[in-house]
Amino acid sequence: MTFEPSARVESVPPSGIRRFFELAEEMDDIISLGVGEPDFSAPWAAREAAITSLEQGKTAYTANRGKRELRERIARYEAAEHALTYDPDEEILVTAGASEGIDLAFRALLDPGDAVAVAQPCYVSYVPGVTFAGGEVIDVPTRADDEFKLTREVLEAAGAADAEALIYCYPNNPTGATMTGEELREVAAFCREHDLMVFADEIYADLTYEHEHTSIATLPGMRERTVVFNGFSKAFAMTGFRLGYAMAPPEAITAMNRIHQYTMLSAPTTAQHAAIEALDNCREEVTEMTTQYDRRRKFILSRFNEMGLDCFPAAGAFYAFPECPWDDAEAFAEALLEDQGVAVVPGTAFGAGAEGHLRVSYATGMAELKEAMDRIETFLA
Numbered sequence: 314m315t316f317e318p319s320a321r322v323e324s325v326p327p328s329g330i331r332r333f334f335e336l337a338e339e340m341d342d343i344i345s346l347g348v349g350e351p352d353f354s355a356p357w358a359a360r361e362a363a364i365t366s367l368e369q370g371k372t373a374y375t376a377n378r379g380k381r382e383l384r385e386r387i388a389r390y391e392a393a394e395h396a397l398t399y400d401p402d403e404e405i406l407v408t409a410g411a412s413e414g415i416d417l418a419f420r421a422l423l424d425p426g427d428a429v430a431v432a433q434p435c436y437v438s439y440v441p442g443v444t445f446a447g448g449e450v451i452d453v454p455t456r457a458d459d460e461f462k463l464t465r466e467v468l469e470a471a472g473a474a475d476a477e478a479l480i481y482c483y484p485n486n487p488t489g490a491t492m493t494g495e496e497l498r499e500v501a502a503f504c505r506e507h508d509l510m511v512f513a514d515e516i517y518a519d520l521t522y523e524h525e526h527t528s529i530a531t532l533p534g535m536r537e538r539t540v541v542f543n544g545f546s547k548a549f550a551m552t553g554f555r556l557g558y559a560m561a562p563p564e565a566i567t568a569m570n571r572i573h574q575y576t577m578l579s580a581p582t583t584a585q586h587a588a589i590e591a592l593d594n595c596r597e598e599v600t601e602m603t604t605q606y607d608r609r610r611k612f613i614l615s616r617f618n619e620m621g622l623d624c625f626p627a628a629g630a631f632y633a634f635p636e637c638p639w640d641d642a643e644a645f646a647e648a649l650l651e652d653q654g655v656a657v658v659p660g661t662a663f664g665a666g667a668e669g670h671l672r673v674s675y676a677t678g679m680a681e682l683k684e685a686m687d688r689i690e691t692f693l694a
């Protein structure tokens with residue numbers, strides 16, 4: 314007997330981001346603008362609620378769908394912040410990060426061979442997730458000329474009309490692009506016309522700097538065909554708590570919970586206690602972190618412009634996506650790391666449409682960011 318990976322696993326390459334982290338780990342004096350994770354710790358009140366729950370011995374599983382108290386808070390929060398109304402009993406599933414929610418949606422709502430249109434550049438888990446679920450991927454490359462927004466033209470050109478579902482993320486990882494409600498209307502119309510399900514990854518919904526986030530599920534005829542994913546990792550800086558949630562009509566949530574109840578039982582209990590507190594009492598910290606990201610965003614965009622690097626004004630998440638001055642972005646990222654000790658990620662790690670770009674995360678303290686920008690300038694000179 315040998316542990317041969319299944320054909321499905323074999324068909325998925327290891328994450329392109331990890332290689333850079335591994336390289337960076339072996340070196341000294343590295344400034345990493347590579348990771349997609351807040352540099353802040355979770356708000357203290359949330360951490361304290363986790364500690365208190367442990368002191369009180371609250372260490373058992375919760376309901377499969379998550380603690381009702383938490384689902385109620387999520388429903389209230391989403392109604393107040395994003396004009397989304399979901400029933401806490403039937404339409405919300407608490408998951409181990411948005412990651413689990415996305416995986417559940419693929420596995421619970423796709424049949425083998427179903428095609429999913431994946432708007433790209435995108436977060437690295439979508440394409441493998443579709444493959445693991447036995448689905449087929451239709452690449453939908455967005456364009457730098459459209460500031461990486463999804464348009465009807467781009468969807469049509471990619472053949473997305475033949476898909477069962479569309480997955481996209483705005484504010485976007487890796488580009489930092491956002492879409493206004495007006496811009497989303499043509500995407501919504503396309504999905505209605507071709508009867509697509511929509512998987513809307515809204516994990517960065519609260520990290521916008523130019524305009525408020527609009528969820529596609531608030532547009533006419535869209536709530537009934539959309540699964541919205543969100544979580545506590547980004548705005549609340551709670552990545553390690555591994556907590557997120559999915560919101561959708563009851564049929565979708567019931568199907569997703571069918572897998573979740575067997576594979577996860579329930580999302581981490583301690584994290585659920587922390588999340589209740591985060592939603593009740595940590596808005597100020599979220600606002601403060603967002604203000605700091607915005608300051609950093611403006612700083613690095615202006616530095617890239619001064620260096621003559623073309624960088625569209627990313628308006629959300631915590632990434633800038635400048636054009637790479639070399640044809641080969643991987644070679645550039647590797648040389649920058651070796652020569653100046655600054656880690657950035659080549660766009661190619663994020664799929665189609667990302668060629669010739671670099672993802673530069675500004676979830677890093679201002680002093681380090683300044684130093685990193687100076688080093689990039691030295692490297693370019």
Ligand code: PMP
Binds near residue numbers: 412482486552557
């Ligand atoms: N979606 C996107 C676009 C992300 O960037 C990330 C995290 N990098 C996730 C989902 C996963 O988030 P979580 O920690 O909630 O699983």
